[in-house]
Amino acid sequence: MIEDGEEIPLVGGDVTEGLVRVGDTVRRPPGERADMVQEVLLHLERAGFDGAPRFLGIDSKGRHALTYIDGEVAGRPRPAWIADEDRMLSVARLLRTYHAAIEPFGVPGNLPAPIEPPGLPELNDPPELVGHQDVTPENVVFREGRAYALIDFDMARPVSRVADFVNLMLWWAPLGADADLEPELRGLDRPRRSRLLADAYGLSDADRKRVLPLAIARNERAWHTMRYRAETLGGGWQRMWSEGVGDQIRRRQTWLEENADPLTTALLG
Structure with a gap:
């Protein structure tokens, strides 16, 4: 009870x-x-x-x-430690540990269809496990300066390891134009941080080659999905769309395309 x-x-x-x-x-x-x-x-x-x-x-x-998991969570405004590399690397290690734990669970079938617009192109990215898919600063609990737990599994879904790693990079490298980032995250060496994340996670060379193409494809898909959810679900989705998240996704798309080469070079060493 x-x-x-x-x-x-x-x-x-x-x-x-x-x-x-x-x-x-x-x-x-x-x-x-x-x-x-x-x-x-x-x-x-x-x-x-x-x-x-x-x-x-x-x-x-x-x-x-x-x-309830007690600890530090980076809400808004972001704390000064949000850009700390040691904390960032601990998030990558936690995600890898989660993947190792969830992999035996398998890829479930007969799930409800995702709430997204019909007709989106396939990503050619077969699912390998149930990814968290929302490794935002708000969803990582830290203890003693180290990522301790992932919370909020509402976005969890069958994805590839690379797809979950792309989500990790999105928030912790992070990916996007400086103007759209929190002040504490501007001016960082994103190619270097992306390489550090891949190393800490233990991403394979084959998967590193897939990161930027998948990041670009998923970001383009995100624009259509966010607009559709805003129109059909309202609530927080509509609020984010009204606040300009669609424009931010478009700017991130430009940034990803312009920085794909240096990011890939860094990932591959």
Whole structure:
């Protein structure tokens, strides 16, 4: 039995609403792939992976009840340590450890269709595991300056390792025009940081060659998906679109195309 109690609102990500803390638990409304997320978290617990919340059950309001993981999270405005390379590398290692733990779970079938516009071109990127797909600063819990846990698995889905690594690079290299980045993340040597991330993760040479083509293709796809979700789902998706996320994605596309060569050269050494 999941007990109720005093609810303390928590600041969620860009689209998560109704997130609260009750005692030492977090309550969150189920997302697009709620059943899969539940099974993923139960698998990670059985696998002994400590870097994710434990699924405790469904509370009286139909919300997922998860363990609350204490630690530092980089909200907004970003803390000064957001650009720290040691922290960045610990995120890459945590993602690799997560991949090792989730790989035996396999690639589930019969999942709900993704909420995206019809007719998008195929990426030719077969899924290999259930990736987290949302390794934003808000979704990484740090302890003693090291990435300790991933939270918020609502965007988890079957993807390739490279696709999850691209998501890691997006937020932690990070990828995009300086003007669109937080002040603490401007002026960084992104090719060098991308290489450090790949080394810390242990990305294979074959996968390193795929990073930039996939990043460019996924970014182009993201523009269409974000617009479609804003139009069909509203809420946080509509707010982000109204605030100009579509324009930001377009600027990132230009940046990726202009910097593809130096980024790839750095990744391949």
